[in-house]
Amino acid sequence: MYIILLGAPGAGKGTQAVFLSQELGLTHLASGDIFRQAQNSGTPLGNMVKDYMERGVLVPDEVAIQVVLERLGATSEKSAGYILDGFPRTLGQAQALDEALAAKGLAIDLVLYIKVSEEELLRRLGGRWICRVCQAPYNLNSAPPWVAGRCDRCGGELYQRADDSRETAQKRLEVYFAETMPLIEYYTRLGKLAEIDGEQEVDVVGRSLLATLGKFKEGPQLKVRDSGIIIKSPSELTLMREAGKVVADTLAALVRAVKPGMATGEFEAIVVEEMAKRRARPSFKGYHGFPASLCVSVNEEVVHGIPGERVLKEGDIVSLDVGAIYQGYQADAAVTVGVGKISTKAQALIEATRGALETGIGAARHGCHLGDVSAVIQYYVESRGFSVVREYVGHGIGQDMHEEPQVPNFGVASRGPLLRRGMTLALEPMVNAGDWATKVTSNGWTVVTADGSLSAHFEHTIAISDGEAEILTLS
Ligand code: AMP
Numbered sequence: 001m002y003i004i005l006l007g008a009p010g011a012g013k014g015t016q017a018v019f020l021s022q023e024l025g026l027t028h029l030a031s032g033d034i035f036r037q038a039q040n041s042g043t044p045l046g047n048m049v050k051d052y053m054e055r056g057v058l059v060p061d062e063v064a065i066q067v068v069l070e071r072l073g074a075t076s077e078k079s080a081g082y083i084l085d086g087f088p089r090t091l092g093q094a095q096a097l098d099e100a101l102a103a104k105g106l107a108i109d110l111v112l113y114i115k116v117s118e119e120e121l122l123r124r125l126g127g128r129w130i131c132r133v134c135q136a137p138y139n140l141n142s143a144p145p146w147v148a149g150r151c152d153r154c155g156g157e158l159y160q161r162a163d164d165s166r167e168t169a170q171k172r173l174e175v176y177f178a179e180t181m182p183l184i185e186y187y188t189r190l191g192k193l194a195e196i197d198g199e200q201e202v203d204v205v206g207r208s209l210l211a212t213l214g215k216f217k218e219g220p221q222l223k224v225r226d227s228g229i230i231i232k233s234p235s236e237l238t239l240m241r242e243a244g245k246v247v248a249d250t251l252a253a254l255v256r257a258v259k260p261g262m263a264t265g266e267f268e269a270i271v272v273e274e275m276a277k278r279r280a281r282p283s284f285k286g287y288h289g290f291p292a293s294l295c296v297s298v299n300e301e302v303v304h305g306i307p308g309e310r311v312l313k314e315g316d317i318v319s320l321d322v323g324a325i326y327q328g329y330q331a332d333a334a335v336t337v338g339v340g341k342i343s344t345k346a347q348a349l350i351e352a353t354r355g356a357l358e359t360g361i362g363a364a365r366h367g368c369h370l371g372d373v374s375a376v377i378q379y380y381v382e383s384r385g386f387s388v389v390r391e392y393v394g395h396g397i398g399q400d401m402h403e404e405p406q407v408p409n410f411g412v413a414s415r416g417p418l419l420r421r422g423m424t425l426a427l428e429p430m431v432n433a434g435d436w437a438t439k440v441t442s443n444g445w446t447v448v449t450a451d452g453s454l455s456a457h458f459e460h461t462i463a464i465s466d467g468e469a470e471i472l473t474l475s
Contacts, residue, residue: 001081007114010124017085031086056171111187114198125169129158231422244331244472246324250274264296283323295321302455314340319457333473334459352384353431353456374411389430428459
């Protein structure tokens with residue numbers, strides 16, 4: 001696979017190229033590094049390119065093309081492909097590269113253009129400093145070192161590359177706009193260009209690049225993971241928000257329909273109709289063979305109740321659990337409501353379960369441990385005299401209904417994986433009025449409390465962010 005990263009000096013191409021090469025197992029070829037190495041080693045090539053580099057202008061095409069193509073042919077590393085960073089930079093180089101690849105029956109697969117405004121580029125370039133010893137980059141504006149002038153990693157001295165000084169930076173940008181911008185049009189015409197907003201946070205840009213690559217590649221999407229948990233890109237979150245809205249609207253329709261005398265099987269048609277209206281699909285239908293589009297669990301039924309002939313009567317409580325798939329992305333939510341007038345105890349159980357979910361959502365944020373969420377849910381429930389179900393837990397969710405991690409409603413604070421922005425979780429406390437033990441009935445699906453006590457269930461799909469988590473299952 002051949003991927004070109006295009007972007008002005010200061011657009012973050014180098015950082016993203018390293019990230020992509022690690023994620024995808026591709027070899028990173030940075031033309032600037034090739035020329036800098038040559039310059040430092042004092043080879044004839046180095047002496048020749050020194051002057052150009054110091055002036056911030058491009059090395060002549062004949063030289064650049066020969067050197068980079070040679071390196072491309074000569075790299076003996078066993079590689080799944082290349083990320084080209086800094087080459088091509090002129091139309092002549094792009095054409096020479098296309099020809100060289102075509103001669104080998106190859107072609108550029110995709111050109112990722114990281115777009116950043118000129119004003120921001122100048123700000124970034126002006127602040128760029130590098131460690132003389134380990135080459136770690138710093139930015140005095142956005143990522144300064146702890147101690148001024150010293151590298152955080154190795155204590156080495158920081159210096160500003162000659163070609164990052166303001167005058168040279170300005171020159172490099174001028175050259176970029178004159179020589180390299182035409183490549184945007186060139187690759188657009190070839191249908192190979194994808195543009196990414198480079199003014200977002202570094203990790204968001206990285207995720208956007210991966211998501212773009214995933215869409216372009218055939219087959220399953222490439223997924224960014226942290227502790228095995230998939231991080232969603234902003235565009236994936238947009239689809240999950242849509243799926244969440246479908247779930248919330250459907251649940252609202254179900255709750256409106258609840259009345260004494262109705263059979264639980266009557267809910268099925270409501271889900272089918274509400275989902276179809278919104279071009280979504282119920283995720284439960286057929287999942288591991290589940291026979292219905294929602295779960296309806298009454299009184300002592302905890303979860304996975306199958307809609308059927310059971311008739312709701314005044315004083316029952318009923319848990320409604322729905323999942324939707326919208327354009328390949330899922331959301332999942334549940335509520336428990338009373339049928340007509342219910343007992344004070346049943347009402348307290350419902351309130352404790354709803355409150356436990358809200359408290360769990362309040363605790364779930366970037367940088368905290370999953371165990372922090374589990375622990376507050378458990379404490380909230382148990383301090384009200386109820387118990388949390390152990391055998392069934394919440395889960396990560398996204399393109400699959402059940403992704404990593406499992407989200408227990410009991411646990412120890414400061415334990416478990418760290419939550420990161422972009423993770424999406426279905427939090428779902430299942431709370432029993434009596435003991436937490438459960439069993440499965442003879443239909444092989446419906447989970448009931450072992451002691452026959454009442455059980456309630458509330459669930460939302462949420463996205464972790466810096467502040468309070470975003471609830472995705474809202475109308
Ligand atoms: P970079 O680190 O990519 O900004 O490159 C640093 C310098 O190396 C540039 O200012 C140019 O002088 C030279 N250089 C890097 N890549 C090329 C290229 N594709 N064509 C010509 N000169 C290049």
